[in-house]
Structures are given as C-alpha cells and as structure tokens.
Amino acid sequence: MTLVGRHLVQPADFSVEEIESVLDLGLRIKEDPSKYIRVAEGKLLATLFYEPSTRTRLSFEAAMNRLGGRIIGFSDPGASSVSKGESLEDTITTVSNYVDVIAMRHPISGAAIQASKACKIPFINAGDGKNQHPTQTLTDLLTIKACRGQLNNLTIAMCGDLKYGRTVHSLAKAMSRYTDTKFIFIAPDELKMPEEVLNDIEGINYEQTASLEEAIGKCDILYMTRVQRERFEDKAQYERLKDTYILDVEKMSKAKENMLVLHPLPRVNEIAVEVDQDPRAKYFEQAQYGMYVRMALIMKLLGIGE
Amino acid sequence: MTLVGRHLVQPADFSVEEIESVLDLGLRIKEDPSKYIRVAEGKLLATLFYEPSTRTRLSFEAAMNRLGGRIIGFSDPGASSVSKGESLEDTITTVSNYVDVIAMRHPISGAAIQASKACKIPFINAGDGKNQHPTQTLTDLLTIKACRGQLNNLTIAMCGDLKYGRTVHSLAKAMSRYTDTKFIFIAPDELKMPEEVLNDIEGINYEQTASLEEAIGKCDILYMTRVQRERFEDKAQYERLKDTYILDVEKMSKAKENMLVLHPLPRVNEIAVEVDQDPRAKYFEQAQYGMYVRMALIMKLLGIGE
Amino acid sequence: MTLVGRHLVQPADFSVEEIESVLDLGLRIKEDPSKYIRVAEGKLLATLFYEPSTRTRLSFEAAMNRLGGRIIGFSDPGASSVSKGESLEDTITTVSNYVDVIAMRHPISGAAIQASKACKIPFINAGDGKNQHPTQTLTDLLTIKACRGQLNNLTIAMCGDLKYGRTVHSLAKAMSRYTDTKFIFIAPDELKMPEEVLNDIEGINYEQTASLEEAIGKCDILYMTRVQRERFEDKAQYERLKDTYILDVEKMSKAKENMLVLHPLPRVNEIAVEVDQDPRAKYFEQAQYGMYVRMALIMKLLGIGE
Structure with missing residues (x-):
C-alpha cells in the first residue's frame, strides 16, 4: 500500500x-x-x-x-x-x-x-x-500491536489528565476505529475526557470512573498520563487525589497478567520507579517503537x- | 580547472x-x-x-x-x-x-x-x-546561467535598497566582469547605489532611476530586494514610495516574456505572493541553485x- | 583486548x-x-x-x-x-x-x-x-605516546593552576601508573597541587617549585595550564607572578630539544603565539589526537x- x-x-x-x-x-x-x-x-x-x-x-x-x-x-x-x-x-x-x-x-x-x-x-x-501529534499515536498503536499481536478486542484504560492530554484524545479516536474496542476513562472530575472526544468515539463502549484501583483489573492496556497540580483550582482537592493516580507495585498486583502499561513520557512521579522492573511496564520499550x-x-x- | x-x-x-x-x-x-x-x-x-x-x-x-x-x-x-x-x-x-x-x-x-x-x-x-557573502553571489550567477544559458549580454535591473544591500553590491561587481553587461539601478534617492560600487564597475553601462514601473520592460533580470522602513529618515517619504517598489502581477505584465525575477530571500512583502505562480519568478528555484x-x-x- | x-x-x-x-x-x-x-x-x-x-x-x-x-x-x-x-x-x-x-x-x-x-x-x-574528564586524559596520553614513543621513564612538568585544574589531576594520576614517571609541579603557593592528588600518586618521585624558568630544562613534557586572575585573593601577587607562568620563546630556549609542550586548550595568553612555530609545541596536534x-x-x- x-x-x-x-x-x-x-x-x-x-x-x-x-x-x-x-x-x-x-x-x-x-x-x-x-x-x-x-x-x-x-x-x-x-x-x-x-x-x-x-x-x-x-x-x-x-x-x-x-x-x-x-x-x-x-x-x-x-x-x-x-x-x-x-x-x-x-x-x-x-x-x-x-x-x-x-x-x-x-x-x-x-x-x-x-x-x-x-x-x-x-x-x-x-x-x-x-x-x-500523529507520530505519538502511531507509536502507541505499534507498541500495542507489537506487544498484544492485534489492535482489536482490547479494553483500554486511560488514566490521569484526560481533559488536556493531546495524546489520549488522539489515541482514543484512533482506537475507536478498531473492532470491539472498549474504553475506561479514569480521571478526577476536573480532568474528565472532554465532550468533543466522547462525541468523536460515539458508538464505542466506554465507562468513566475516578478510581484507578477499581479499574485496573479490567483493562488490557493501561495508558498513564501525568496529573499536574496546576490543573486544579482546588489545591486541597489535588492533594487528596494525587496519590490515587500514582501507579505502584501494589496497584499493579490487581492488574491482569498480560496487561500493558504505556506512557508517552516523560514520566514524573505518576508511575513509581519500582514498577519499571515489572515486565508489563512497556513505556521505555514504547520509546523504541516510536x-x-x-x-x-x-x-x-x-x-x-x- | x-x-x-x-x-x-x-x-x-x-x-x-x-x-x-x-x-x-x-x-x-x-x-x-x-x-x-x-x-x-x-x-x-x-x-x-x-x-x-x-x-x-x-x-x-x-x-x-x-x-x-x-x-x-x-x-x-x-x-x-x-x-x-x-x-x-x-x-x-x-x-x-x-x-x-x-x-x-x-x-x-x-x-x-x-x-x-x-x-x-x-x-x-x-x-x-x-x-x-560570496556563496550568495555564486548562487545568483548559477541561477542566471542556468535559466538564461549565459552570463554575457544581459541587462540586469536591481531594485530596492541598493545602498545597504551586500547582495546587490557583490552581484554588480561580479556581473561587471562579463561581456556587454548593462545595469539599471532602481532605488529611491535615500537608497541609491553607493559611489564606491559605481566606481568598482567603471566602464560598464548603467542607468539609475527611481521607477520600477518604467524600468521593468527593459531588463533581462530583475533582482528584487527589500525596502525597509527603518532606512528612511522621512517616514512620510517611505509611505509614499513603498508600494512603487512592490512587484505585483500588474507590473509583471510590462516585463519581457523571458525576464527572470530573482530575490536572495527571505521575501517579506516586496514581491506579492500572486507573482509566485508566474513562471518568470525564479526566487525559490534560486534557493535550490544555492x-x-x-x-x-x-x-x-x-x-x-x- | x-x-x-x-x-x-x-x-x-x-x-x-x-x-x-x-x-x-x-x-x-x-x-x-x-x-x-x-x-x-x-x-x-x-x-x-x-x-x-x-x-x-x-x-x-x-x-x-x-x-x-x-x-x-x-x-x-x-x-x-x-x-x-x-x-x-x-x-x-x-x-x-x-x-x-x-x-x-x-x-x-x-x-x-x-x-x-x-x-x-x-x-x-x-x-x-x-x-x-577521562577522554581528555586519554588525549594527553595518546599525544605523549605518539610523540615520544612510550609512556615510561618520563619527567612531566605541570605548570600553572594545579589546584583547580581537573585536567592535571587526572593526568598526574594516570601517569603515576607508568614506570619511572617523575613529576615537577610548577605553581605559585595559591595554586599548588592539592594534598589529595599528592596522596594519590604516593610513591612517585616529584618535586614542587614556583619557577617555570628553573624547571623547564629538566622535563620531557611541559603541560601548561592557565593562571586565572580570579584565583588570587591578593591581586598584587597575581600581577607580580603572571608573567613568570607565560611560556615564550625565551623560556623555550632553555628546554630540552625533544621536550613536548602540551595544553588542553583553549589557550588564552599563557603560551605566547610566537611559540606556535616551535616544533616542540604540540597543543594543536594534541586536539587531533583527541x-x-x-x-x-x-x-x-x-x-x-x-
């Protein structure tokens, strides 16, 4: 082609x-x-x-x-x-x-x-x-395809700042073109996936939640993004929430055995360094797929x- | 050689x-x-x-x-x-x-x-x-030679800021070494070709004018440069003059059919974008000859x- | 290997x-x-x-x-x-x-x-x-080996700012690993080789002096460094001393015929430009060895x- x-x-x-x-x-x-x-x-x-x-x-x-x-x-x-x-x-x-x-x-x-x-x-x-940023989207797709063998029949969780994240908007639209995609959007109220993106993926099965802990067991792909303090009007709210969006070994223990963790990088603290050793952590390999x-x-x- | x-x-x-x-x-x-x-x-x-x-x-x-x-x-x-x-x-x-x-x-x-x-x-x-800036001069010479087949017997008009333009000074001296070159220097009084350059090309046929419109029909090469507002002490003078040094489709209609328009680039507004479509406009090709x-x-x- | x-x-x-x-x-x-x-x-x-x-x-x-x-x-x-x-x-x-x-x-x-x-x-x-800065040290070693044929049995004088110079510290340690190395450290009191470096090269023959003029005749390698005004608390002391650490043709006349002058570059004024013509001046060649x-x-x- x-x-x-x-x-x-x-x-x-x-x-x-x-x-x-x-x-x-x-x-x-x-x-x-x-x-x-x-x-x-x-x-x-x-x-x-x-x-x-x-x-x-x-x-x-x-x-x-x-x-x-x-x-x-x-x-x-x-x-x-x-x-x-x-x-x-x-x-x-x-x-x-x-x-x-x-x-x-x-x-x-x-x-x-x-x-x-x-x-x-x-x-x-x-x-x-x-x-x-279309080559980031191609990077994400190649990583998924390489590590899972396919782009169909996948449940993709996106976690963190879904409101401002260019990366997750593009990936959501791109994955909505594949068969039987399901999304789980994990974000606090302040940072929920915008209406226009939800409209773009109309007809696709999705759920929204504020709890990474509850959602992590259900997905095939976990796409992490950073939750920035600056995004919150209510800083106390940020302080209450921030740890719940940090991926660590404990939360990983609740995930599927073949789940993939992706991240567009740079990572700040939203993924604990201890997770790097987990074979499911694919974010550095993802850079190479890029x-x-x-x-x-x-x-x-x-x-x-x- | x-x-x-x-x-x-x-x-x-x-x-x-x-x-x-x-x-x-x-x-x-x-x-x-x-x-x-x-x-x-x-x-x-x-x-x-x-x-x-x-x-x-x-x-x-x-x-x-x-x-x-x-x-x-x-x-x-x-x-x-x-x-x-x-x-x-x-x-x-x-x-x-x-x-x-x-x-x-x-x-x-x-x-x-x-x-x-x-x-x-x-x-x-x-x-x-x-x-x-000798490689700019080589660029200009190659463009002329490639598009006209020769460097002799050419009438070259230079238009705009001839006082401060390093490019036109070098090109004038370089072209003065070829047979039967003729120059037309088109500039307002404030920006006329300096005496030292005129001395350098002694013995070469040249005329000076303030009118692009009158000169354009007589030249084989039209070398455009920018007329900058900062160069004028009398800003009202600049406002009166500036449009007369902008090359547009109307002025191009008075030029020879095989005339070439050159410009060292970047172009700001001294050549109207509409001229780009004219096959005589060679300034982007000129960048490639460079x-x-x-x-x-x-x-x-x-x-x-x- | x-x-x-x-x-x-x-x-x-x-x-x-x-x-x-x-x-x-x-x-x-x-x-x-x-x-x-x-x-x-x-x-x-x-x-x-x-x-x-x-x-x-x-x-x-x-x-x-x-x-x-x-x-x-x-x-x-x-x-x-x-x-x-x-x-x-x-x-x-x-x-x-x-x-x-x-x-x-x-x-x-x-x-x-x-x-x-x-x-x-x-x-x-x-x-x-x-x-x-280990590749600078490798550069120095290669220059010496290339120009002298060996790294053993050499008397190496280091001149100038021996207190803060990373280059001379590393080279001293590196040369101390070769057979029969001897050092001459030439510096004013303010800028003498630090105790820790002297400890690192324990067992190696060295002398310390403040006079380039006296030492230059005794060495196989003269490694020059810059003496910076900012290093001196007593600026009058700097003014008295500075010229004695400038290598010029007159001082070179007292050196061995096969002595090498090295310098990590950039050179400011610690080596007079007149020395560049001396075949013993190897500092530009040194850049190529780098x-x-x-x-x-x-x-x-x-x-x-x-």
Whole structure:
C-alpha cells in the first residue's frame, strides 16, 4: 500500500489499512534493523522545530539516521531567523527545495495544516500546539500491536489528565476505529475526557470512573498520563487525589497478567520507579517503537526500501 | 580547472574562468544529483556560525549531506564557548584539525579574511557582517546561467535598497566582469547605489532611476530586494514610495516574456505572493541553485568526485 | 583486548593494559584514517551536553562521523526539555533505546556515575563538573605516546593552576601508573597541587617549585595550564607572578630539544603565539589526537572494525 508523497497532519489522514501498512513495516524493521541501514541513502529529512521538543526531535533524527538518510534543521525558537518576517509558507517552500521530507514542530495549533498546504514534498506534523501529534499515536498503536499481536478486542484504560492530554484524545479516536474496542476513562472530575472526544468515539463502549484501583483489573492496556497540580483550582482537592493516580507495585498486583502499561513520557512521579522492573511496564520499550514507526513512516512517504 | 585547497572570502578571489568551472559543475550536479551522493564520503565540513543564519546554514549542510559528506559545527552565539577567551585564529586552527573544509559566518566585517589566514584547509566565507557573502553571489550567477544559458549580454535591473544591500553590491561587481553587461539601478534617492560600487564597475553601462514601473520592460533580470522602513529618515517619504517598489502581477505584465525575477530571500512583502505562480519568478528555484553551487564549490575545494 | 559494553566514567575505570589497547588503536587510526570511514556504519552516538562545551562536542562528533557512524543529541542547557521534570536515569534509559553509545557532559560532579548506572549501552563521561574528564586524559596520553614513543621513564612538568585544574589531576594520576614517571609541579603557593592528588600518586618521585624558568630544562613534557586572575585573593601577587607562568620563546630556549609542550586548550595568553612555530609545541596536534583517541574508544566500546 503506497503512501508516497502524502502528508501526515493528523492520524485520521491515514485510513486504518494505511496505518496498518506503516505498523507492519515498523514490526519488520524491529525484527532486523540492520536490513534498513542504507535504504534512505541520498535522502534528506528537515527537522524544523519552532519549539524545543528534544525527545521527539531525537526520535525522528535517530529514525532517519538508522535508515542511512541525513538530517538538516533547527531545534529551538532562537533559530527562528529562518522565518524572520518570512511567512511559514515561504520557509516551507524554501526548505522543500533542499530536502526530501519535512518534520515540523510548532507551538501554534493549526500551523501544521497551514505548512502542509505549501509543501510539495511529504510533510509530517511532529506536534502543533495542543492540536495533533500523529507520530505519538502511531507509536502507541505499534507498541500495542507489537506487544498484544492485534489492535482489536482490547479494553483500554486511560488514566490521569484526560481533559488536556493531546495524546489520549488522539489515541482514543484512533482506537475507536478498531473492532470491539472498549474504553475506561479514569480521571478526577476536573480532568474528565472532554465532550468533543466522547462525541468523536460515539458508538464505542466506554465507562468513566475516578478510581484507578477499581479499574485496573479490567483493562488490557493501561495508558498513564501525568496529573499536574496546576490543573486544579482546588489545591486541597489535588492533594487528596494525587496519590490515587500514582501507579505502584501494589496497584499493579490487581492488574491482569498480560496487561500493558504505556506512557508517552516523560514520566514524573505518576508511575513509581519500582514498577519499571515489572515486565508489563512497556513505556521505555514504547520509546523504541516510536523510533521504528518513524522509520517506517519515512520509508512509506518516500517510497523507499521495501 | 583546479581549486583544491583554495579559500573563498570574496567573489573576486576566483577568476571568471574559475567561477565558470564551479558553475558548470553546479549545472552538471543539478542534471543528476544521484551521481554525487557518495563523492564526499569520509569528508567533514565544519559550519561555524557565530551568528544565526538558518537559511545559509541549512543550504551548506544540505549541500554537504547530498555529497555524502558529514557536518559538525555550531549554529548560534550561545555556542561561543568554542572561542571563550580564545582567539579566532586558535579556534580555526583547532577545528581544522578535525575537518576537511570550514564554512564560517561571523557578525564582524573582516573576520573572514582574518580566519582564512590562519586556516590550513579550504575556508569558505558564509557571510562576514556587512562585508561579503560570496556563496550568495555564486548562487545568483548559477541561477542566471542556468535559466538564461549565459552570463554575457544581459541587462540586469536591481531594485530596492541598493545602498545597504551586500547582495546587490557583490552581484554588480561580479556581473561587471562579463561581456556587454548593462545595469539599471532602481532605488529611491535615500537608497541609491553607493559611489564606491559605481566606481568598482567603471566602464560598464548603467542607468539609475527611481521607477520600477518604467524600468521593468527593459531588463533581462530583475533582482528584487527589500525596502525597509527603518532606512528612511522621512517616514512620510517611505509611505509614499513603498508600494512603487512592490512587484505585483500588474507590473509583471510590462516585463519581457523571458525576464527572470530573482530575490536572495527571505521575501517579506516586496514581491506579492500572486507573482509566485508566474513562471518568470525564479526566487525559490534560486534557493535550490544555492545548494547545487555549494555542492560544486565544496567538491572543487576538496578536489573530489569530478 | 575487549572493552565491549564498558562505561568510561573516570580514567581508572580502565586498566593500564586496557588504556594501552585504546592508545594503540588510536595510533593505527592516525596512520591511515581512510581505513575506518565505514566501520561504524549503522551505529548511533548520542551527545548529551547538559552544558555547552563546543570543543569537546565537536571532537566527539568528528570522531563518530570519521568512523561512518551517526550522531543525535543536544548541545546546551536550553535543550533541557529532554529532562524537564524527568530524572536523569529516565532520560538515559530513553535515549539508550535510540542509540548504541552515549557521551554525556554535565555541570554536576557525580552526574556521570549516576547516569552510567542507568545505562544499558556503553556510556562515556565527557566531563562532569569539576570531577572527571577521562577522554581528555586519554588525549594527553595518546599525544605523549605518539610523540615520544612510550609512556615510561618520563619527567612531566605541570605548570600553572594545579589546584583547580581537573585536567592535571587526572593526568598526574594516570601517569603515576607508568614506570619511572617523575613529576615537577610548577605553581605559585595559591595554586599548588592539592594534598589529595599528592596522596594519590604516593610513591612517585616529584618535586614542587614556583619557577617555570628553573624547571623547564629538566622535563620531557611541559603541560601548561592557565593562571586565572580570579584565583588570587591578593591581586598584587597575581600581577607580580603572571608573567613568570607565560611560556615564550625565551623560556623555550632553555628546554630540552625533544621536550613536548602540551595544553588542553583553549589557550588564552599563557603560551605566547610566537611559540606556535616551535616544533616542540604540540597543543594543536594534541586536539587531533583527541579526535583519534575518541574514534578508538568508540570502536572499542562497540566492538567494531578492528
């Protein structure tokens, strides 16, 4: 299934089948990365980061390097001379005269769709404000597929800040396209999943709860996110609640034996370090799947090496 | 024609024949870049940017990467730890022990010649203050040669800020070395071409005018630059004048059918976006020629791959 | 001698024989670097610089590039988004899922050992605060071995700020492991070699003096460091002393004909520029040995290409 020349601004830009083809290639890469160390020889990726996001940038740059391709770009707003008084469209047009594919991070929601429209080469949204971060969603999907063998028939619990979390919104929408998905949304009242996301996944079975402890035994995937003090108007409420959203060995003892714990990282204290040793903790492996899925995506968009 | 081991501090460092050999190689690269993706394997370029200039840096880094070479360097003043209390000469000597060729950007006029004297490997000035930016001139020359087939017998109009524009000064001097060049300098009184440049091109046919509209029909090349409000003492004068130096579809209708519009970029508003669709608008293509001419220059200085 | 999978946090982590094997490989690389331009193909180095150190970073990046490997990383504290609220251990674990070897620079003493404990791939300390900088020591050792043919039976004078100089402390300890080493420590009272270092090299023959002029004729290696005004409580004392610690042509005339002058660089004014022409001045060549020894180290830790 070809994706040559396509843009990826949001996960829904790709059909389920198209996503499947990216994930399958990601799995093949993981099996033997040494097969792919020259497939992008002579190809250039631009990483245009209008706000710093070291983790995402390193993942893209590791991916392109592991394919034998090359990278140019900038990594922070101080490098904005590229766009001094210049329109985003002009910058994209200029850079697309240098390279074969662009990955852009931008602090403003909607910048990605604007840039992609001016871009005559494949364009990847590496996060635009609070809007979309589609390669994180691909990372989550590949991790689930790799560790569970499938994306259908899964009960996915999402825990923590479901109100502001771009990651969980995207993943909920993406998983709602698979057969017999069930969701459990675990959050305090202040941070419940927004109505618009619930509308987007209409027809899908879900429940809402405030108790991680009660929900943990019922899910196949537990997707943890951070609960930030700043989100609470009532700080006393935060203090009462915060520990109930920290995943520790005791809570893990109530989970299924083959449950997976995912987290988009960075982790602060919402998962106790003691959990890292649990074989069900997949969040660091997830970072590696993020690199593999970006390798697969770049290959697909450039039409190389399969 | 060999240029192995040479420095490029200003365009006049190379003879017309030497420039010709760089441009010819640039054209051959553009015809089939895939032939050159390994010629610089094992070679290193240092990009030492003592002031940010993302566009120029990306062009050099794209060029070296497209040759299969590698890059080390720094991209902004914050990286100046390399020179903390250290002389520029010592930094250059140290870096030249790591790499095969150096491209340096520096905010101080004259820094390039100073650095080149200490440099035992090929040195390229990537812009030193208001002084010189020779690879921009090579870019302009390659674009003209590629799009017109020749550099002789051309009428070149330069429009906008001719007083402070480093780019137009260098290009005027460079074009004055070709047969039957004619110039039209289009600028308001405040921003006329300086006497010293007019002296440098002595013997060459030129006229001066304040009207883009009158001049546009007579030229083969229209080189646009930005007219900045800050340059005018009399701001009312600026307001009266500014629109007359904006190139739009209406003014383009008066130009020759094979005229070329060039611009060093970034463009702000001095060329209306509607002009981008005109096949005579070559400024984005020009950015790509900038990459090809830098590829050719690096190959020539290193004596590789021809 | 295999060093595959090892960490290098401090010079003493390697035995004399292990260091010897790195230096020997470094010498072989210097003889013909072109043999090694593909040995690290498909391998990635992360350069994680939590404080800027352009010189050290460029040396590591030149080394990895000259081996045909690739680099990802960050170069300054502004890039610290990687660790925003995240533990150093988590950052290292994540990055080690992307790359094959990590070089880390950190402003805090002890950060290197902490990071190395979390690191499942080879870890290189590229300087942690005032603590250790083992690749500088390897650089010094390789320079001495290359220029003198051996590391035994040498009289090494160290001159300048011996109190605060991390470099001279490490080199003193490292050289004390070789046969018949003798030290001459040349420093004003304020900046004498600390007791703890003297204890570390117990059993080794050393003398202390305040006079460079008297000592210079007796040594095989003169290791210069900078004397900083800020180190002196009595500024008048600094003014009286400073010139006596500046190496110039006159003082060089009293040195042995095969003495070597080393300096970790950057040099400020403690070595007069006139000395650069003296064939005994090896400090710029030393920078190149730094690149070669890092190439050797990376090869050894990855077990490639020998």
